[in-house]
Amino acid sequence: NAGVTQTPKFQVLKTGQSMTLQCAQDMNHNSMYWYRQDPGMGLRLIYYSASEGTTDKGEVPNGYNVSRLNKREFSLRLESAAPSQTSVYFCASRGMSGRALNEQFFGPGTRLTVL
Amino acid sequence: DAKTTQPNSMESNEEEPVHLPCNHSTISGTDYIHWYRQLPSQGPEYVIHGLTSNVNNRMASLAIAEDRKSSTLILHRATLRDAAVYYCILRDVGGGSQGNLIFGKGTKLSVKP
Numbered sequence: 001n002a003g004v005t006q007t008p009k010f011q012v013l014k015t016g017q018s019m020t021l022q023c024a025q026d027m028n029h030n031s032m033y034w035y036r037q038d039p040g041m042g043l044r045l046i047y048y049s050a051s052e053g054t055t056d057k058g059e060v061p062n063g064y065n066v067s068r069l070n071k072r073e074f075s076l077r078l079e080s081a082a083p084s085q086t087s088v089y090f091c092a093s094r095g096m097s098g099r100a101l102n103e104q105f106f107g108p109g110t111r112l113t114v115l
Numbered sequence: 116d117a118k119t120t121q122p123n124s125m126e127s128n129e130e131e132p133v134h135l136p137c138n139h140s141t142i143s144g145t146d147y148i149h150w151y152r153q154l155p156s157q158g159p160e161y162v163i164h165g166l167t168s169n170v171n172n173r174m175a176s177l178a179i180a181e182d183r184k185s186s187t188l189i190l191h192r193a194t195l196r197d198a199a200v201y202y203c204i205l206r207d208v209g210g211g212s213q214g215n216l217i218f219g220k221g222t223k224l225s226v227k228p
Contacts, residue, residue, distance in 0.1 A: 033215070035218075040220070041220060042218030042219050042220050042221055043159065044218070045215055045216075045217070058215070059217075090158045103161040103164075104151075104161065104216060106158030106159050107158055108157065108158055109157075
């Protein structure tokens, strides 16, 4: 199992450009999450999807949109990037039974710089 | 959401036990206590969780105070690989937020050889 994978690993954008961060999991998990982490800070929840077909806002959703494409994939889109969105973005997933019920599994992150 | 308080940083010597404290005085009955850690340049990883009783797994032990207002993560023999930021998180499984995790700044653990 690859677990949670994210693409790209690094990205540099200019202010106003758009891009989509991709996330996929192969653990058959129902819930998926997008977080951002600014330097020296903990992670903050942007959006989450409790199940295929549903998405909900987290703590810091402004400037972002998400799509739960299917059970495996959850993408994060920046329509018009701003320097304040420079951050490391983490995707995570969680299952509904056993060990996966109580544990979020995180991807390796995408480092985004907006100039 | 209930909050946790942790020291900003701690130091340990290799092969010695480490006790990482966490205060959560406003914890509710449906809050589970979760610990995650984040190694440098990686995503967080689950360490352990508990509700009322002390818990052990292959990575660590979790000691929960009788009144549940504080807990301690115990690494029995610290290794250099344990140097990370450790997050103590309360997860509400009784609310409507799908039991989402709310991360604070955590405790940065340094391990000296």
